[in-house]
Amino acid sequence: MMFWLAFALRNLRRNTRRSLFAIFVVAISAAAACLAAGYINATTHAVREEMIRGGVGHLQIATSAEFEGVAMRPFEHAMPAEIAAEATRAARAAPGHRFALPRLLGEALISNGDLAIGVAYAAIDPKREPSAMPRGLALVAGGLFGDDPHEIILGAELARRLGLKPGDDVTLLGSTTRGGVNASDVRLVGIFRTGVQEIDLRTAYVPLDFARDLARTDRVSRVALLLANTAETEATAARLAAALPGLAVKTWRELAPVVEQIRVMFIQQFTVFGAILALVVFLSVMSVVLAALMERVREVGTLRAIGLGRGRLAWVFLLEGAGLGVIGAVLGVGLAILVQIGLGFFRVMLPPPPGRSLPVPLLIAFDGWIAASVIGALVIIAAGAAVIASRRILSLKIVEALNHV
Amino acid sequence: MSEKLVSLAGVEKTFRRGTELVAALRGIDLDLPQGAFVGLAGPSGSGKSTLLNLIGGLDRPDRGEITVGNWPVSLLDERRIEAYRAAALGFVFQGFNLVPVFSAEENVELALIAKGLPGSTRRAEARRLLAEVGLGDRLEHRPGELSGGQQQRVAIARAMVGRPQLVLADEPTAALDDATTRQILDLMRSLNREHGTAFLISTHDPRVLERVDAVHRLADGRLA
Numbered sequence: 001m002m003f004w005l006a007f008a009l010r011n012l013r014r015n016t017r018r019s020l021f022a023i024f025v026v027a028i029s030a031a032a033a034c035l036a037a038g039y040i041n042a043t044t045h046a047v048r049e050e051m052i053r054g055g056v057g058h059l060q061i062a063t064s065a066e067f068e069g070v071a072m073r074p075f076e077h078a079m080p081a082e083i084a085a086e087a088t089r090a091a092r093a094a095p096g097h098r099f100a101l102p103r104l105l106g107e108a109l110i111s112n113g114d115l116a117i118g119v120a121y122a123a124i125d126p127k128r129e130p131s132a133m134p135r136g137l138a139l140v141a142g143g144l145f146g147d148d149p150h151e152i153i154l155g156a157e158l159a160r161r162l163g164l165k166p167g168d169d170v171t172l173l174g175s176t177t178r179g180g181v182n183a184s185d186v187r188l189v190g191i192f193r194t195g196v197q198e199i200d201l202r203t204a205y206v207p208l209d210f211a212r213d214l215a216r217t218d219r220v221s222r223v224a225l226l227l228a229n230t231a232e233t234e235a236t237a238a239r240l241a242a243a244l245p246g247l248a249v250k251t252w253r254e255l256a257p258v259v260e261q262i263r264v265m266f267i268q269q270f271t272v273f274g275a276i277l278a279l280v281v282f283l284s285v286m287s288v289v290l291a292a293l294m295e296r297v298r299e300v301g302t303l304r305a306i307g308l309g310r311g312r313l314a315w316v317f318l319l320e321g322a323g324l325g326v327i328g329a330v331l332g333v334g335l336a337i338l339v340q341i342g343l344g345f346f347r348v349m350l351p352p353p354p355g356r357s358l359p360v361p362l363l364i365a366f367d368g369w370i371a372a373s374v375i376g377a378l379v380i381i382a383a384g385a386a387v388i389a390s391r392r393i394l395s396l397k398i399v400e401a402l403n404h405v
Numbered sequence: 406m407s408e409k410l411v412s413l414a415g416v417e418k419t420f421r422r423g424t425e426l427v428a429a430l431r432g433i434d435l436d437l438p439q440g441a442f443v444g445l446a447g448p449s450g451s452g453k454s455t456l457l458n459l460i461g462g463l464d465r466p467d468r469g470e471i472t473v474g475n476w477p478v479s480l481l482d483e484r485r486i487e488a489y490r491a492a493a494l495g496f497v498f499q500g501f502n503l504v505p506v507f508s509a510e511e512n513v514e515l516a517l518i519a520k521g522l523p524g525s526t527r528r529a530e531a532r533r534l535l536a537e538v539g540l541g542d543r544l545e546h547r548p549g550e551l552s553g554g555q556q557q558r559v560a561i562a563r564a565m566v567g568r569p570q571l572v573l574a575d576e577p578t579a580a581l582d583d584a585t586t587r588q589i590l591d592l593m594r595s596l597n598r599e600h601g602t603a604f605l606i607s608t609h610d611p612r613v614l615e616r617v618d619a620v621h622r623l624a625d626g627r628l629a
Contacts, residue, residue, distance in 0.1 A: 002524075003511075003514070003518070003524065007504075007506065007507070010506035010507075011506060013506075014505075014506060298500075298502065299502070299504055302496075302498065302502040302504075303504070303515065304487075305461065305463055305490065305496050306490065306491070306495075306496060306515060306516045306519065306563065307487055307488070307490045307491025307492075307516070307519030307520075307567075308487075308491075308515070308518065308519050309484070309487045309519075312518075312519075397463075397464065398458075398463040398464070399458050399463050399464045402463070402498070402502075
């Protein structure tokens with residue numbers, strides 16, 4: 001094995017310029033593949049965490065009807081207090097749990113006295129929720145909730161349209177469980193911006209006790225659960241579903257299907273991109289090995305004449321192709337690491353994606369598994385290209401090979 | 406009379422050149438004894454190389470039978486003919502045909518790989534043969550660092566290292582000067598005598614023909 005490996009590597013040095021060209025192509029392809037896969041990895045991870053820590057949580061517990069979202073009366077499908085308490089207890093008992101957050105979700109009109117805008121409010125635990133979901137309450141002005149329950153935090157676009165700043169008072173007009181209307185004055189303490197225009201225009205946060213008073217109910221719409229480890233989501237969901245048979249448990253995958261849709265879209269794009277890279281590597285290595293072999297036809301004939309079979313020689317050419325693949329791919333991964341470090345250092349920003357108002361950082365996060373996969377794939381492609389290129393030479397009769405000029 | 410090593414009976418070979426069929430060998434009958442040191446003479450195009458290729462299993466006859474030792478060469482399939490070449494034959498080519506990226510030692514070692522010998526045995530055998538052909542101090546030299554005569558010595562060591570019954574040498578001195586030709590012929594002759602290996606040397610070089618034990622002359626595809 002070492003004998004043939006040395007043979008293969010020395011053959012690569014016979015025409016340095018040609019081998020360097022193939023190595024260059026493989027390296028650029030490896031770097032491109034690593035960076036593309038790293039971008040997909042980082043972006044899907046960022047979107048997922050944005051969703052989870054922006055309010056969705058890893059899991060949510062509610063009635064099935066609440067998840068379906070169709071109700072004849074306000075808070076019709078919200079959990080009664082004792083069931084919500086049981087759900088919260090079960091959630092807090094789950095292994096790996098960090099926060100169990102009861103919420104009441106409702107709709108209201110918010111008015112500055114001149115103008116009223118409809119909002120969806122989330123009534124939250126004013127102390128726990130901001131720590132648990134920091135990305136959902138990314139404040140750009142003011143602060144978080146204090147001890148006074150008559151406080152509100154608004155999205156930046158909503159505050160702008162109502163001409164509000166922290167410290168201003170507004171009136172919140174909401175439905176009660178019996179279909180009546182109730183109003184209460186609240187003070188704007190903070191303004192958040194998620195970068196998603198629709199959320200920044202239509203969302204308000206109020207303390208849970210205030211909302212219950214406004215809606216005249218002690219019900220809870222959902223209990224959101226944040227775990228220490230996202231990988232534990234499915235197992236915890238199964239445990240909670242078993243422990244709470246009258247309730248439904250949904251994971252972030254079900255609550256935010258856009259994460260999976262983005263991942264699938266990226267994978268489809270990467271498949272096309274990867275196929276193009278694979279073809280480029282295949283053709284480059286094949287042309288380089290074929291050119292090298294055309295200069296070694298007599299040598300191949302000699303080796304076969306002295307008793308070395310086609311299979312053993314095909315193995316040599318496979319090693320030569322694999323050698324080009326390994327050297328190029330390892331260099332490419334090194335290049336991708338440098339690019340990743342550079343992007344992290346200079347913090348390159350991309351324009352806001354559709355539906356968002358803030359630029360997003362260009363994140364690349366490829367790991368050892370991605371690097372190993374890229375190297376493995378390119379080595380196999382390069383080795384395969386070399387073997388295919390060698391077939392024509394190896395199929396020549398020995399006499400033809402020996403007489404080749 | 407020594408025991409027969411090579412036996413050819415009614416061997417014919419025809420090549421197609423464009424639309425024309427050219428008879429390279431026409432009914433060759435030839436016997437060579439064990440340990441022979443024989444020349445195969447004839448002008449260019451007389452069929453010398455074709456005959457060597459057929460005996461060496463590098464090409465197939467259209468008709469006739471070829472036997473070398475216990476190997477029915479004309480009947481062997483590809484896998485067995487590779488084994489035959491590795492076990493029974495050594496080749497020496499006009500242009501030396503050494504692998505340029507290998508050292509002299511590695512070039513000789515190559516011939517033993519087909520026999521499946523372990524690396525340490527291969528290296529020891531290669532060194533022994535190179536010492537025997539006078540290149541014990543050139544083991545690590547690559548072909549490009551050796552003279553023509555030294556390269557042909559390496560090629561002879563490669564041909565001999567597997568202890569073959571027969572060495573087929575195709576114009577082995579054509580690229581060498583007088584002095585080197587003499588040295589190479591002396592070397593082949595001494596190996597022939599010491600190891601009992603038969604040599605069949607295709608040539609039209611009179612310097613070679615005057616040193617062999619017997620000469621078979623080919624003309625127009627027939628033995629004279």
